Amino acid sequence: MTGTLFALVLTTYLTTGEVQESVIDVYPTYSECMKSSNELHISGNCYPVDGIVNMNGEVPARL
Numbered sequence: 001m002t003g004t005l006f007a008l009v010l011t012t013y014l015t016t017g018e019v020q021e022s023v024i025d026v027y028p029t030y031s032e033c034m035k036s037s038n039e040l041h042i043s044g045n046c047y048p049v050d051g052i053v054n055m056n057g058e059v060p061a062r063l
Contacts, residue, residue, distance in 0.1 A: 005026050007024075007026050007027075007046065008036055008045075009044055009047055011044075024036075024042070034046055
């Protein structure tokens with residue numbers, strides 16, 4: 001598989017004031033990710049997987 005994968009991310013605001021983000025699933029295209037969000041009736045956001053893995057300057061582990 002080539003190209004960018006997209007993760008459906010659900011953001012939850014806890015009563016303690018903290019924010020928790022959970023990846024629901026990963027899709028091959030942005031449109032499939034958004035379609036799933038609508039089908040699941042959740043207000044999730046679709047982000048490129050590479051953008052999630054490399055947040056805050058983190059570098060993914062290599063084999």
